[in-house]
Amino acid sequence: ADETIAVFTKNQTNPYFQTVRVGAEAAAKAMGAKVVHYIPTKPDSIPEQLSQIEDVIVKKPSAIVFVPVDYKAMVPGVEQINDAKIPVVNVTDRSAGGKFLAFVGADDYSLGLETGRYLLKEMGGKGNVVILEGVKGSLTNVDRVRGFNDALKEFKDVKLLASQPANYQRLQGLQVMENLMQSHPQIDGVLAANDAMAIGAIEALDGANRKAKVVGINGTKEAVDAIKSGKLLASGDYNGFLQGCIGTMVAIRALRKETIVNEVVLKPTVVNASNYKPYDVPLESRSCPSWSDAAALSVKTN
Amino acid sequence: MRAVMEKMPRLEAAPSAETPGTPLLELRGISKVFPGVKALDDVSFAVWPGEVHMLLGENGAGKSSLMKVLCGAYQADAGEYFHKGEQVDIRSPADARRFGISVIFQEFSLVPYLDVAQNIFLGREFPSKIPGLLDRRRLYREAQAVLDLIGLDVDPRTKVHSLGVAQQQMVEIGKALSQDARILVMDEPTAALSDRETERLFEVMRQLQAKGVAIIYISHRMAEVFALGDRITVLRDGKMVGRALPGETSPDELVRMMVGRNVDMSYPRRFATELGETVLEVKNVSSVNGIRDINLKVRAGEIVGLCGLVGSGRTEVARAIFGADAVTAGEIRLFGKPQTGGPDAAARAGVGLIPESRKTEGLALIRSVSDNLAIAGLPKLFPNMVFSPAKARRSAQELIQRLRIATPSPRQNVAVLSGGNQQKVVIGKWLAAGTRLFIFDEPTRGIDVGAKSEIFALIDQLVAEGAAVLMISSEQAEIVHVCDRAYVMRGKRIVGELARADLSEENIVRMGMHDE
Amino acid sequence: MPAVPGVAVALVGLAVLFAIASPGFLSPGNLSNILVQSVILLLLALPMTLIIMTEGLDLSMGAVLTLASLVLALIVVATQSLVLGLLGAIAVGLVFGLANGWLVAVLGIPPFVATLGTLGAAQGLALIVSDGQSVVGIPRFVRQVYSGEMAGIPTPILIGAGFYALFHVLLYHTRFGTYVCALGGNRDALTLAGVRWRPLLIAVYMLGGATAGVAALLMTARMNAGHPTAAIGMEFDAIAAVALGGTSFEKGNGWIFGTLLGVLTVGVLRNGLNLMAVPSSVQVACIGALVIFALFLDGMRSQKS
Amino acid sequence: MSLASDVPAGSPRLHLSKDVQQIVYRLLAAGLICLALGIATDAFFTTNNILNVLRQASLLFFLASGLTLVILTGGLDLSIGANIGLSACLAATVIKATGSPVLGTLTGLATGCAIGICNGLMVAKLRIPSFIATYGMLWVLHGITYYYMAGETIHGFPPGFRQIGSGHFLGIPIPVYLMVVFLVAGTIFAQRTVWGQQIYAIGANPVAARLTGIPIHRRLILVYGFSGAMAGVASIVFLARLNSAEGDIGEAMTLPAIAAVLIGGASLFGGIGSVFGTFIGALILTLVLNGMNLLAINASWQPLVTGAILVFAVWLDMYGRKKA
Numbered sequence A: 001a002d003e004t005i006a007v008f009t010k011n012q013t014n015p016y017f018q019t020v021r022v023g024a025e026a027a028a029k030a031m032g033a034k035v036v037h038y039i040p041t042k043p044d045s046i047p048e049q050l051s052q053i054e055d056v057i058v059k060k061p062s063a064i065v066f067v068p069v070d071y072k073a074m075v076p077g078v079e080q081i082n083d084a085k086i087p088v089v090n091v092t093d094r095s096a097g098g099k100f101l102a103f104v105g106a107d108d109y110s111l112g113l114e115t116g117r118y119l120l121k122e123m124g125g126k127g128n129v130v131i132l133e134g135v136k137g138s139l140t141n142v143d144r145v146r147g148f149n150d151a152l153k154e155f156k157d158v159k160l161l162a163s164q165p166a167n168y169q170r171l172q173g174l175q176v177m178e179n180l181m182q183s184h185p186q187i188d189g190v191l192a193a194n195d196a197m198a199i200g201a202i203e204a205l206d207g208a209n210r211k212a213k214v215v216g217i218n219g220t221k222e223a224v225d226a227i228k229s230g231k232l233l234a235s236g237d238y239n240g241f242l243q244g245c246i247g248t249m250v251a252i253r254a255l256r257k258e259t260i261v262n263e264v265v266l267k268p269t270v271v272n273a274s275n276y277k278p279y280d281v282p283l284e285s286r287s288c289p290s291w292s293d294a295a296a297l298s299v300k301t302n
Numbered sequence B: 001m002r003a004v005m006e007k008m009p010r011l012e013a014a015p016s017a018e019t020p021g022t023p024l025l026e027l028r029g030i031s032k033v034f035p036g037v038k039a040l041d042d043v044s045f046a047v048w049p050g051e052v053h054m055l056l057g058e059n060g061a062g063k064s065s066l067m068k069v070l071c072g073a074y075q076a077d078a079g080e081y082f083h084k085g086e087q088v089d090i091r092s093p094a095d096a097r098r099f100g101i102s103v104i105f106q107e108f109s110l111v112p113y114l115d116v117a118q119n120i121f122l123g124r125e126f127p128s129k130i131p132g133l134l135d136r137r138r139l140y141r142e143a144q145a146v147l148d149l150i151g152l153d154v155d156p157r158t159k160v161h162s163l164g165v166a167q168q169q170m171v172e173i174g175k176a177l178s179q180d181a182r183i184l185v186m187d188e189p190t191a192a193l194s195d196r197e198t199e200r201l202f203e204v205m206r207q208l209q210a211k212g213v214a215i216i217y218i219s220h221r222m223a224e225v226f227a228l229g230d231r232i233t234v235l236r237d238g239k240m241v242g243r244a245l246p247g248e249t250s251p252d253e254l255v256r257m258m259v260g261r262n263v264d265m266s267y268p269r270r271f272a273t274e275l276g277e278t279v280l281e282v283k284n285v286s287s288v289n290g291i292r293d294i295n296l297k298v299r300a301g302e303i304v305g306l307c308g309l310v311g312s313g314r315t316e317v318a319r320a321i322f323g324a325d326a327v328t329a330g331e332i333r334l335f336g337k338p339q340t341g342g343p344d345a346a347a348r349a350g351v352g353l354i355p356e357s358r359k360t361e362g363l364a365l366i367r368s369v370s371d372n373l374a375i376a377g378l379p380k381l382f383p384n385m386v387f388s389p390a391k392a393r394r395s396a397q398e399l400i401q402r403l404r405i406a407t408p409s410p411r412q413n414v415a416v417l418s419g420g421n422q423q424k425v426v427i428g429k430w431l432a433a434g435t436r437l438f439i440f441d442e443p444t445r446g447i448d449v450g451a452k453s454e455i456f457a458l459i460d461q462l463v464a465e466g467a468a469v470l471m472i473s474s475e476q477a478e479i480v481h482v483c484d485r486a487y488v489m490r491g492k493r494i495v496g497e498l499a500r501a502d503l504s505e506e507n508i509v510r511m512g513m514h515d516e
Numbered sequence C: 001m002p003a004v005p006g007v008a009v010a011l012v013g014l015a016v017l018f019a020i021a022s023p024g025f026l027s028p029g030n031l032s033n034i035l036v037q038s039v040i041l042l043l044l045a046l047p048m049t050l051i052i053m054t055e056g057l058d059l060s061m062g063a064v065l066t067l068a069s070l071v072l073a074l075i076v077v078a079t080q081s082l083v084l085g086l087l088g089a090i091a092v093g094l095v096f097g098l099a100n101g102w103l104v105a106v107l108g109i110p111p112f113v114a115t116l117g118t119l120g121a122a123q124g125l126a127l128i129v130s131d132g133q134s135v136v137g138i139p140r141f142v143r144q145v146y147s148g149e150m151a152g153i154p155t156p157i158l159i160g161a162g163f164y165a166l167f168h169v170l171l172y173h174t175r176f177g178t179y180v181c182a183l184g185g186n187r188d189a190l191t192l193a194g195v196r197w198r199p200l201l202i203a204v205y206m207l208g209g210a211t212a213g214v215a216a217l218l219m220t221a222r223m224n225a226g227h228p229t230a231a232i233g234m235e236f237d238a239i240a241a242v243a244l245g246g247t248s249f250e251k252g253n254g255w256i257f258g259t260l261l262g263v264l265t266v267g268v269l270r271n272g273l274n275l276m277a278v279p280s281s282v283q284v285a286c287i288g289a290l291v292i293f294a295l296f297l298d299g300m301r302s303q304k305s
Numbered sequence D: 001m002s003l004a005s006d007v008p009a010g011s012p013r014l015h016l017s018k019d020v021q022q023i024v025y026r027l028l029a030a031g032l033i034c035l036a037l038g039i040a041t042d043a044f045f046t047t048n049n050i051l052n053v054l055r056q057a058s059l060l061f062f063l064a065s066g067l068t069l070v071i072l073t074g075g076l077d078l079s080i081g082a083n084i085g086l087s088a089c090l091a092a093t094v095i096k097a098t099g100s101p102v103l104g105t106l107t108g109l110a111t112g113c114a115i116g117i118c119n120g121l122m123v124a125k126l127r128i129p130s131f132i133a134t135y136g137m138l139w140v141l142h143g144i145t146y147y148y149m150a151g152e153t154i155h156g157f158p159p160g161f162r163q164i165g166s167g168h169f170l171g172i173p174i175p176v177y178l179m180v181v182f183l184v185a186g187t188i189f190a191q192r193t194v195w196g197q198q199i200y201a202i203g204a205n206p207v208a209a210r211l212t213g214i215p216i217h218r219r220l221i222l223v224y225g226f227s228g229a230m231a232g233v234a235s236i237v238f239l240a241r242l243n244s245a246e247g248d249i250g251e252a253m254t255l256p257a258i259a260a261v262l263i264g265g266a267s268l269f270g271g272i273g274s275v276f277g278t279f280i281g282a283l284i285l286t287l288v289l290n291g292m293n294l295l296a297i298n299a300s301w302q303p304l305v306t307g308a309i310l311v312f313a314v315w316l317d318m319y320g321r322k323k324a
């Protein structure tokens, strides 16, 4: 077959989206289709993704697998895709509008919530924690931090010392953590909104010869290594590879008039010392699940 | 210069008595202090309608400062203004305009990326019938009229940054003249001009004078003082030291007033008898800037003049020799070796260029006098590359004394020096560099008579010590007095060479103007 | 300006290249795409040209646009009035323009630092008023501003053309334009001509703010939402487009048509690369190479003269 | 011509102490922030926190010190952040591949320096305005880095290597020593060498500098090469501190580095500025972040507070120097 699937992701810098792209490629390869990636040159740029949609519509790909840079602001773009009658699958962040063949994702809120709960449980339900926030105003950050905070509400004996932005940056994660350690002599847990900040925070703790349990989000290779060596407690993951796989499979199957599912919400996994094995495989050598396995994850089937 | 002066009729001195009625504008007891300098000290000054009032003084005497106070650009620390006998206040250039004061500044007040017309009428744009918009056709029409008046042959749509110094000076003049001024201040307007433009300017001045405009004229050219002036005021060290009428005084007396001592204005020279090696040889050179087939030679121990009209290409020859413009054909040999590199290579070989535009090409205006004086001589002064500010200042101090640069300290910002003193800094920086071939492009522009003869004495000494000089000057008298021989340029080519014996203003003019 | 500036060469060259390489490129739909996409950047680049001509810089423009867009969204959602919303957005722009101008002209703080400061302020306020969330529920008529048409021409193109004409006239046919040039070229010349330059300089920054306010309307209409990080960093694109267009950072040497060409060149390049489905990382490198190339042509030319 | 009010004029009476005064006024801005923080929180004036601030300032200072020289010539280097990214990634690859931190370090420095020299060549030889040349370079480097890294990270370096970033000597972090070395070396280079003086002269008036026989091309290439090399240094310290390389590590540092130079009193038009001033600038920026973390200021307010303090610090410094 010669279907071309246009895959839209948010940026080139976050390893998570690389897993989505690799997943999409794996699925397409398995099914004999072609994938073209569209990534804003400036990370998470709303105007740029909107422009890319407009440009892509000119080329009329067979179908689109779409991760909106912002779930609300990208609605006009989705509507343009709809107007152009190009089938589109929504992946990762659920768009606030537009018509999709299906949604495949996991939400950041439950990811934050589950990861937060795991840490707080491991801390024995008491102690002091700090939150390292991502880019203020980005959707992922809003939801993850909300999840963290809701988890904190469930553990009354845990005290939140500070919630400070480190913009998803490793260096800032390190520096903010160093600063926080100055004013807080006892920090038992760190909730970081992504792995880079979490690992930055670990470096800061190591440097000061202090110990705290740290969790991150995204389940990156680096985080898995850190979990293996016992430095990182856990990393929440919503399995970008799988999302990329299933999203692309749905798109291709729809084009081939095969049955599809229209809602797959993956349960967040909290990757930790006991379950990291499947994550310790290089991306390229992972393969997509069979359609029946994938369909089994769906919430509703057509 | 002299040729022009002689052709010109003596101006009728308007009012001849010492106190001819109420002055048009009078300043009393003006003082102005800058950090470290008392630029003006209790100066009183008056102009009457229809006169040309010469303001004289050494470099740094306070002439420009006085004019800036007069036009509101500087606020005086003390003093009063009287307009037609009534006390008034001039606090800003806008106030000054209301009294019909218009100024040709020594330092240009032009905007580089506006065109000639826009510059001339800056602040006085013509509104069109559509509210808010400008009448551009009228702008260029009126600008053309101004250009015709001053005899400047450029398109009013030319951006001024692409004009040469002389043309910019003419635009500056046009700007002031177009203002229907009743009091016109001209701060060294002819310093950058050649005889033709100068003559044209004097004609315009005569017309204005006849209309009752009062003109205040600052110049270091003695000939102009006597040719134009109706009244003379002399400043020294910020103080008014004398007033005179041209008919009742002599150049020597004026110079004595300005300098406070006797100065020999004849530029004595020991003309070379024995010449050294050929330091500069230019063979059939053409450059990107349009000069064609230039051939010339300069030997150690001689001063060679390069003369011609504005636009004849003298500056371009200097730039090509120094490596500042790329050579497209021919060969330049410095000290026997072919010169192919840029200015840095030329400087290393021992050549120094004193460019024609001190502000844009000569000085780092945001830096100190000491920094500017040291910059060319850095490799010479500090051969092991370790810079010592103290040593640089000592070297600067020596040059300041040698060239009599009026500055409170070597650390003074060079931007606030008077025009003539800035020029001395530009000359001075090459003296510390061990230069053996000096290329002077209008070296005495804006320099007072006393300093001028000192500089020529200095040049003479340099040459006697074995240096060589190639000198461009629009003041032909200078060339005649100082040079061993001279080349004359016309239309970007060298049209002739004059040996010492043939060197006269008539010959230069004849060669340079031929068939124009 | 040189006879054929580098940016024009680059624009034509790219257009030819893409027309050959990608069949969809020359379709009317795609050409209108490029123009529409370029309008918001153009609205920032036009006043940026004037600001750069005054030897200034406005780094706050992207953040001010964002804040204005949020304010507009909030007002429109609350009052259902486009006019009120637009006025609010322009007011935000004017206030920040005034602040920038005041810091630069009156306090004498270098423009880079002053506007970096207001950039922080605008970004912070955007986060505060929106609480980090998108503002949605924008009524349909706002969207019309971006997606509507007049006489068959998309409204944004008309707005862009209108603003270009406005700035062209402003720069070349009014006193203000002449003075903008003088602000960068020789401020003292203005003073000596009896013109007070400080209010003028403030006005230039306020003009930038107000235009960013209008751009905020287009941005909001485009996204159908207000978003607290929507236009972050856009000022750098605008500055680059201005520089690409041949305006220099010194002495008031500016060229407004060059800015238009610069914006279009960036638009054409991005569109063409997308059409050719060039990978994002290669696109990134191409943008860099093009920007250098266009100015390289100008550099070569200036070396000759 | 210049009008009196716009001209900084020196008075002979103050001359001896003028340089000192400038430094004092610059330090005043940093001092005031320290004082305010010291009053607001006990955690500020502790040895630990001071060392912490200094170490954090060091990375920014490495970048900004090279940039200072570029800005002194009237140029700008927007590519330093992207330069860090590529240099770090290549250095990390080499360390991983060869196991030799020395080779890796050399790779990082050489990459940084080579990129800088490219910038210098573009600015000097091709006469491309520095803003554009380095802006273009930024995109080119990002493209290469993203392509090369494909969203991955490289992590886990030998402990010996990591000492550069996280080690201590006599209780003081190694990067702080490095910072002092570069501060002294940079100051000596700028103030006490012929090259330094020539760099100031180029920035003050490039035309005059050229006509004074300064080899401006060579100096410009030197300066951009140096700025690139400093980005290389920063990338190595970065790797050593964070134990990991990714494509976008330097991206967020370009603007703060420029800001540090300008807060330190340099002019974008060239000829004014100093390496010491830049040090203070880097310190002020770091202090602001430190203070906001110590006081746990709400994330939404942080950009606003940073902006306000920036403007205030620069205003204070300028006001002070005008008085001096």
Ligand SMILES: Nc1ncnc2c1ncn2[C@@H]1O[C@H](COP(=O)(O)OP(=O)(O)OP(=O)(O)O)[C@@H](O)[C@H]1O
Binding pocket: B034, B035, B037, B038, B039, B057, B058, B059, B060, B061, B062, B063, B064, B065, B066, B106, B406, B407, B416, B417, B418, B419, B420, B421, B446, B448, D002, D003, D004, D007, D009
């Ligand atoms: N803005 C200023 N700040 C400090 N000092 C100044 C300033 N303007 C002028 N001066 C000083 O005032 C003195 C008088 O300068 P002025 O320019 O009036 O001299 P001048 O008579 O015009 O000399 P020249 O013939 O060289 O043009 C000089 O010593 C100069 O350095």
Ligand SMILES: Nc1ncnc2c1ncn2[C@@H]1O[C@H](COP(=O)(O)OP(=O)(O)OP(=O)(O)O)[C@@H](O)[C@H]1O
Binding pocket: B153, B162, B163, B164, B165, B166, B167, B194, B308, B309, B310, B311, B312, B313, B314, B315, B316, B356, B474
């Ligand atoms: N025929 C001309 N008419 C008017 N302007 C001219 C003419 N030829 C050249 N120019 C311009 O005059 C300016 C000065 O001329 P140029 O530097 O070539 O000659 P010069 O002999 O060095 O003159 P100067 O007396 O200014 O030193 C230049 O900008 C040049 O473009």
Ligand SMILES: [Mg+2]
Binding pocket: B063, B064, B065, B106, B187, B418, B419, B420
């Ligand atoms: Mg003077």
Ligand SMILES: [Mg+2]
Binding pocket: B314, B315, B316, B356, B441
């Ligand atoms: Mg000349």
